[in-house]
Amino acid sequence: MIRHIVMWGLKDPAQTVRFRELLESCRGLVPGMVEFDVGSRATPLPDGLEASCEVVLVSTFDSLAALQAYQDHPTHRAVGAQLGPMRSSRQVMDYEF
Structure with missing residues (x-):
C-alpha cells in the first residue's frame, strides 16, 4: 500500500x-x-493549534502502479493545472506501508 499525502498553502484562503x-x-x-480524503484547516484555528497549510489530501493506493496511473490521469493533470495558480506552497509525501 502507498500513502500519498499532499498539503497546500493557498494564495487566497477564501x-x-x-x-x-x-x-x-x-x-x-x-x-x-x-482512500481519498480532502480536508481543510479550521478557521479560525482553536487556541493552541497552528497550521501552515490550508488544504490537505490523504490518499491511499494499493500499489505504486495505481498511484502512477492516478498521477498520469488526464483529469488529475487538468485539475493540477487549475490548482497551480491558486497555491502558494505544496508539500508531498509518499510512503509504503
Whole structure:
C-alpha cells in the first residue's frame, strides 16, 4: 500500500472551498485508489493549534502502479493545472506501508 499525502498553502484562503471541489473531482479516478480524503484547516484555528497549510489530501493506493496511473490521469493533470495558480506552497509525501 502507498500513502500519498499532499498539503497546500493557498494564495487566497477564501479559495479553499473551490480548491477542495477541484480536488474532490479526482476521487475514484483509477482502480486501486483505496482512500481519498480532502480536508481543510479550521478557521479560525482553536487556541493552541497552528497550521501552515490550508488544504490537505490523504490518499491511499494499493500499489505504486495505481498511484502512477492516478498521477498520469488526464483529469488529475487538468485539475493540477487549475490548482497551480491558486497555491502558494505544496508539500508531498509518499510512503509504503
